[in-house]
Amino acid sequence: MITSPTPTTLALSLAALSFVLTVIWGDPLLQILRHFHIGKIIRLDGPERHFSKLGTPTMGGLMIVLPVTFMTLLLNAGWILGFTQSGRSVLLPLAVLLAFAALGAVDDWAGLRGRKGEGLRARTKFALQVVLALIAAYGLQHYLGVPELLVPGIPRPLHLGGWYLLIAVFVMVGTSNAVNLTDGLDGLAGLIAATAFAAYGGIALMQGQVYLARFSFIMVGSIFGFLWYNVHPAQLFMGDTGSLSLGAVLGVVALMTGQWLLLPIIAIVPLAEALSVILQVGFFKLTGGRRLFKMSPLHHHFELLGWSETQVVQRFWLIGLLAAMIGVAVAVGYGG
Numbered sequence: 338m339i340t341s342p343t344p345t346t347l348a349l350s351l352a353a354l355s356f357v358l359t360v361i362w363g364d365p366l367l368q369i370l371r372h373f374h375i376g377k378i379i380r381l382d383g384p385e386r387h388f389s390k391l392g393t394p395t396m397g398g399l400m401i402v403l404p405v406t407f408m409t410l411l412l413n414a415g416w417i418l419g420f421t422q423s424g425r426s427v428l429l430p431l432a433v434l435l436a437f438a439a440l441g442a443v444d445d446w447a448g449l450r451g452r453k454g455e456g457l458r459a460r461t462k463f464a465l466q467v468v469l470a471l472i473a474a475y476g477l478q479h480y481l482g483v484p485e486l487l488v489p490g491i492p493r494p495l496h497l498g499g500w501y502l503l504i505a506v507f508v509m510v511g512t513s514n515a516v517n518l519t520d521g522l523d524g525l526a527g528l529i530a531a532t533a534f535a536a537y538g539g540i541a542l543m544q545g546q547v548y549l550a551r552f553s554f555i556m557v558g559s560i561f562g563f564l565w566y567n568v569h570p571a572q573l574f575m576g577d578t579g580s581l582s583l584g585a586v587l588g589v590v591a592l593m594t595g596q597w598l599l600l601p602i603i604a605i606v607p608l609a610e611a612l613s614v615i616l617q618v619g620f621f622k623l624t625g626g627r628r629l630f631k632m633s634p635l636h637h638h639f640e641l642l643g644w645s646e647t648q649v650v651q652r653f654w655l656i657g658l659l660a661a662m663i664g665v666a667v668a669v670g671y672g673g
Contacts, residue, residue, distance in 0.1 A: 344547045348538060351408065351551055352558035358404040359562020367566065367573060370394035375449060393571060396445045398579020400566070401559045402438045406431060408555050413548075427552040429476050430589045436469050437513060437585040441577035448577075456577065466510045470585070474505035477592055484595030489667065494595055508597050509588035515607035516584030517577060518614055518634045522646050523569035525636060528654040529606045530583045531560040536603045536661035537590045540668045549593055556586065569647050596668055603664035606657040610634040 342350065370376075376392035409431045440462070448456035456462070477483050478501050484494035485501050497504065520526035538553030563579070566572045575583075587604065591597040601608050613635035620629040631641040639649050 344550060345542055348542065348547075348550045348554040351412075352554040352561075355404055355408055355555045355558030356562045358408070359400055359559045360565050362404060363400050363562065363566050366397070366400050367394060370396060370573065375445075390571070390574075394573040395449075395576040396442060396578045397563060397567065397573040398438055398441060398575040398577075398582060400563045400573075401556075401575070401579055402434060402582060404559045404562070405434060405552075405555055409552060412551065426481055426546070426593065427548050429473060429481060430549075430552060430586050430593070433469070433473050433509070433589050434582050434586045436582075437466070438578050438582035440465055440469065441579065441581035444581070445576040445578050463510070466513060466581075466585075467506060470506040470509040470513075470588075471502065473509060473585075473589060474502045474592075477505060477589070478502065481593070483593045486598070487595040488598065489670070504597075505588075505592050508592055508600065509585050511611070512588035512591075512600065512604065512607065513581050513584035515604065515611040516587065517580040518610045519607045519636070520575060520580040521634060522636050522640075522650050523571040524564055524567050525650045525653060526575065526580055526583070527560050527564045527567055528650065529604070529657045530587060531557050531564070532654070532657050532661045533587055533604050534560070534590065536665050537587070537594060537596070539665050540594050540596055540599075541590070543669065544594060546594065549590065553590055556583075569650070599664040599667060602667070603661045604657075605660040606653050610636065613638065 371394055375394055375396055409427055413427060444456035444462055446456075478485070485497045486495040488495060516526055516530060519529055534553045534556045538550045538557065541547075541550035541553060560583070563575065567575065584607070588597075588600070591600045591603075611634075613630055613633045617629050617633035620627065630638040632638055636649050636653065640646065644652075
């Protein structure tokens with residue numbers, strides 16, 4: 338007797354398929370990026386060991402975005418064509434992925450063609466992020482009707498009304514920039530993002546959000562495929578094309594589960610990276626030029642303390658993995 342696969346089995350199988358497709362697509366993308374000389378520009382004030390990475394192909398986020406888009410549209414072709422009534426929920430995070438990837442690509446391209454490797458102005462990029470996030474937040478609240486907030490010990494979701502839009506925008510933009518700041522060492526942002534997506538994929542499965550779980554594990558598989566080329570020594574970098582979009586979509590997935598209060602735990606490493614930059618800038622201004630860390634974001638501080646790049650990545654990932662496990666445990670503990 339042949340039985341249909343369980344939601345968990347299918348989600349994990351999709352992750353494996355996404356990984357294979359991404360690895361296959363990776364080599365042609367590398368050749369394209371090298372042909373057009375789309376290479377990384379290194380910060381002059383960064384650790385000296387990073388100077389050897391000058392010219393490494395960037396905009397590698399395309400390696401993640403295209404397979405995820407292909408698989409998501411293929412799996413939901415029935416709903417798109419009007420044959421079925423299920424599956425629309427994943428089209429919004431897919432749209433966010435594409436929109437933030439496009440913004441990141443423009444920023445990467447501007448950085449490659451501008452002086453000193455500078456991309457879009459920070460204010461311009463932030464304003465565009467807010468606009469995109471506001472559109473997505475409106476869709477989450479009024480189109481998908483996702484649970485607005487799940488709190489430990491409270492059996493029913495809380496309704497936040499108009500505050501939800503502001504909170505959702507903050508979550509998406511904050512997570513997008515936090516993952517962007519985490520992307521500074523070979524494999525770091527990818528490992529942390531994949532772990533967080535796996536955690537929220539598990540939470541989505543427990544809550545019966547099957548389509549969201551499938552999307553999350555497709556993201557995991559594609560990020561693993563990217564890491565095939567991004568682990569030390571990296572053959573390419575994800576650039577803002579990848580980091581901005583991964584962070585924004587992670588925020589969307591957290592919001593769709595209603596478990597966004599767990600995001601600071603599950604994404605503890607990006608949170609620490611972002612806080613290190615905020616604290617560094619604030620301390621510098623308050624003390625008239627003194628520094629709290631040797632360098633920010635936080636991973637550079639540990640590099641300058643003498644940790645090797647691989648040590649920083651592996652230790653940060655271990656912390657991220659344990660934190661993600663704690664986040665899932667909390668979700669399970671109160672009936673997530």
